[in-house]
Amino acid sequence: MEPPKIWRERRERYLGIGIICEDCQKKNFPKTRICPDCGSENVKPYKIAERGTLKYFTQIMNTGDELIFNTPYIVGLVELEDGIKVTAQIVDCDFKELRKGMKLEKTFRVLARNGKEGLIKYGFKFRPI
Amino acid sequence: MSEKVGIIAYGIYIPRNRITVDEIASIWGEDANEIKSQLQIFEKSVPFPDEDVATMAVEAARNAMKQWGGEAEKIGAIYVGSESHPYAVKPTATIVAAAIGAEGETTAADLEFACKAGTAGMQMCFGLIQSNMIKVGLAIGSDSSQAKPKDPLEYTAGAGSAAFLIGKQDIIAELEGTYSYTSDTPDFWRREGATFPSHGQRFTGMPAYFDHIIKATKGLLEKIDRKPEDYDYVTFHQPNTKFPLRVAKMLGFSKEQIENSLACKYVGNTYSASSMIGFAKILDEAQPGDKVLVTSYGSGAGSDAFSFKITENIEKIRSRSKTVQYYIENKRNISYGLYSRYKGILKV
Numbered sequence: 463m464e465p466p467k468i469w470r471e472r473r474e475r476y477l478g479i480g481i482i483c484e485d486c487q488k489k490n491f492p493k494t495r496i497c498p499d500c501g502s503e504n505v506k507p508y509k510i511a512e513r514g515t516l517k518y519f520t521q522i523m524n525t526g527d528e529l530i531f532n533t534p535y536i537v538g539l540v541e542l543e544d545g546i547k548v549t550a551q552i553v554d555c556d557f558k559e560l561r562k563g564m565k566l567e568k569t570f571r572v573l574a575r576n577g578k579e580g581l582i583k584y585g586f587k588f589r590p591i
Numbered sequence: 592m593s594e595k596v597g598i599i600a601y602g603i604y605i606p607r608n609r610i611t612v613d614e615i616a617s618i619w620g621e622d623a624n625e626i627k628s629q630l631q632i633f634e635k636s637v638p639f640p641d642e643d644v645a646t647m648a649v650e651a652a653r654n655a656m657k658q659w660g661g662e663a664e665k666i667g668a669i670y671v672g673s674e675s676h677p678y679a680v681k682p683t684a685t686i687v688a689a690a691i692g693a694e695g696e697t698t699a700a701d702l703e704f705a706c707k708a709g710t711a712g713m714q715m716c717f718g719l720i721q722s723n724m725i726k727v728g729l730a731i732g733s734d735s736s737q738a739k740p741k742d743p744l745e746y747t748a749g750a751g752s753a754a755f756l757i758g759k760q761d762i763i764a765e766l767e768g769t770y771s772y773t774s775d776t777p778d779f780w781r782r783e784g785a786t787f788p789s790h791g792q793r794f795t796g797m798p799a800y801f802d803h804i805i806k807a808t809k810g811l812l813e814k815i816d817r818k819p820e821d822y823d824y825v826t827f828h829q830p831n832t833k834f835p836l837r838v839a840k841m842l843g844f845s846k847e848q849i850e851n852s853l854a855c856k857y858v859g860n861t862y863s864a865s866s867m868i869g870f871a872k873i874l875d876e877a878q879p880g881d882k883v884l885v886t887s888y889g890s891g892a893g894s895d896a897f898s899f900k901i902t903e904n905i906e907k908i909r910s911r912s913k914t915v916q917y918y919i920e921n922k923r924n925i926s927y928g929l930y931s932r933y934k935g936i937l938k939v
Contacts, residue, residue, distance in 0.1 A: 472689050477690065531939065553639065
């Protein structure tokens with residue numbers, strides 16, 4: 463939870479900014495300097511889709527101090543409408559309500575709090591539509 | 592007023608959890624029916640542990656952006672009013688700016704004036720736009736209010752957010768006038784570092800809520816030469832349902848003029864967002880030509896009154912984002928045990 467890292471990654475976490483390769487046209491998230499598909503350095507920022515489908519999910523019961531306020535929490539693999547797959551927390555629902563193929567949309571939540579006095583890390587999670 | 596200014600879009604957010612008055616009363620052995628008949632509130636909203644004033648402000652702002660359809664770079668001012676900002680030092684407004692893609696050439700600040708900090712931001716945006724300093728402004732009221740267990744406030748202290756985009760182009764609710772009344776009245780406060788607010792019990796009524804709302808509303812009506820019966824809708828700050836109904840009657844408004852705006856029955860007192868959510872609920876159903884009067888109240892104390900005329904543009908933007916009713920209905924009820932964990936009363 464160092465300030466430079468939180469600052470550097472804010473667009474990625476707040477807005478879902480990944481990359482699109484101008485050579486092979488493949489989209490990727492999280493962002494990288496080099497296209498992971500063709501190795502080109504000719505990449506530009508790309509905002510991932512707002513909605514997607516739940517592919518796989520699990521519930522985390524135990525965690526470190528940073529996330530203990532939020533346990534148990536659900537993590538899912540979400541296939542977005544633009545084909546990108548992301549791993550993120552699924553919120554606003556109980557574990558027993560989840561089904562494969564459920565439609566989800568992005569929401570803005572607290573990802574972690576660094577104790578009582580440290581920084582708060584914000585970013586996207588998904589909730590059922 | 593020289594050039595027309597007004598609301599160009601709005602959005603709200605209310606967390607999904609609710610706790611009923613019955614559930615809280617059962618913990619303290621109090622008579623739930625008596626409390627419900629006094630306050631006329633049935634349940635209140637409770638944020639998840641991963642929600643705070645910043646996340647709710649972002650959700651409301653994004654709903655307003657979706658309704659507007661304009662570019663975030665055009666926003667020249669962002670104000671977030673709250674009495675429960677997540678940081679004591681470090682603005683919520685910059686988090687909102689980044690999360691809606693409006694970082695860069697814009698001014699931003701957090702405001703604090705108990706429950707009227709959101710409408711104070713609206714007034715600032717109207718001023719900046721009318722003086723041609725900015726083109727579009729974003730004013731947000733967002734709160735996740737705290738209440739000491741067993742305090743009467745525990746039945747009503749809810750959470751929610753409302754965001755209003757203000758500008759000159761494609762106005763949905765044109766500003767006809769605004770008037771504020773302020774005095775140093777110690778009815779409700781929280782000292783630096785204190786976890787829970789304190790209040791002056793019955794002192795929060797007559798010399799505080801009622802006096803300020805009445806003076807601001809009457810001041811506005813006189814200033815723009817209007818009478819209560821000229822309005823189709825009216826809303827006031829909603830600390831419970833009883834207070835706004837009573838102040839409406841004292842001012843000469845009918846129950847029909849205010850009734851539909853009273854979201855507090857189902858979500859509690861959303862503090863800085865309260866009168867703004869009431870206004871949003873009116874905008875969800877108002878027709879072109881309707882006249883709307885909104886008066887906020889912030890302890891400490893002050894009231895901002897606004898008069899609006901709805902334009903035909905309201906029809907175009909209406910279906911673009913979630914309504915107040917959607918958020919009222921999208922809920923799940925929780926126990927006092929889960930509530931105390933979510934509110935941090937129960938510590939891990």
